[in-house]
């Protein structure tokens with residue numbers, strides 16, 4: 001699949017959820033019919049404006065995320081797919097033409113699956129988080145384990161495309177055994193891609209406030225690590241490979257859209273709070289942040305965008321930071337062709353000072369499994385090296 005600027009990826013943000021999980025600080029709200037209409041009109045206008053500016057490119061991949069895109073009214077979803085899907089670039093031989101929609105399993109019914117299949121979508125990514133009711137209740141996750149399982153079974157029976165499921169470890173009320181059973185169940189259902197995130201809580205989220213007041217307690221760090229270790233053992237035994245810190249898949253089922261993101265390729269972004277990125281000559285990136293203020297975005301999406309360049313050692317560090325999240329790491333050739341210099345010029349010495357965490361060969365630098373778990377210490381050292389270089393420039 002081409003990742004050249006001629007074929008940027010497209011991200012469409014849906015800022016709506018049916019209810020809010022208590023740990024989450026993603027940009028989304030519980031919305032009325034009027035919000036949907038204003039959002040739909042604004043993203044349509046924004047797409048037209050981007051098309052004019054970038055000469056209506058085909059998209060190497062399309063990702064409709066949120067929020068919860070599966071709660072968008074069916075007619076609107078069909079109309080969005082009718083406008084976007086003809087723009088999906090034909091995949092290279094052997095590659096998968098990837099167009100993903102994020103969904104809550106609760107919303108999966110025959111009607112939604114028909115809309116997605118008829119619209120040409122190729123990949124479904126569902127947020128499961130946990131199939132333990134105690135854990136779900138304690139983070140106010142919509143639906144029960146039973147109703148979530150029913151949605152997942154419908155995907156197995158009716159969905160012909162690829163599928164991915166998200167899980168969280170370190171939830172209050174979760175058990176290592178339960179997490180293993182959840183992942184095993186998803187693997188049995190044929191989910192070829194599984195994401196496993198550590199619970200992160202925004203301080204001022206409802207859950208963060210409950211913890212501060214002593215009304216809720218999270219698993220201790222070693223208990224959360226036990227959850228992770230149990231999950232890891234299960235995923236490896238079922239043939240999944242960790243290709244990014246929080247993402248596992250069966251061979252060949254990596255998310256092309258997310259790989260483009262971690263490789264800091266080109267993508268355009270629609271919807272409030274979403275950010276686009278375009279590579280620039282000389283190893284810089286043009287970042288375009290859509291406003292997180294819904295009203296500002298709906299009033300004039302293009303005017304709400306803040307654009308800025310990331311260049312020099314900042315661009316190099318960001319590229320390194322994203323690349324080291326992935327098992328493939330940072331390839332020497334890719335780095336050199338982007339920045340016109342070897343990676344060693346900025347980061348060679350510091351990367352080589354972490355044997356066991358960062359592996360080095362002719363192709364480049366990549367994190368070991370332990371390196372992925374402790375990436376922050378490597379990145380902090382790289383950040384210091386970057387700042388020192390910037391100061392001496």
Ligand code: SF4
Nearest residue numbers: 017020021024026067
């Ligand atoms: S975790 Fe997902 S479903 Fe829950 S509030 Fe956040 S975006 Fe919405």
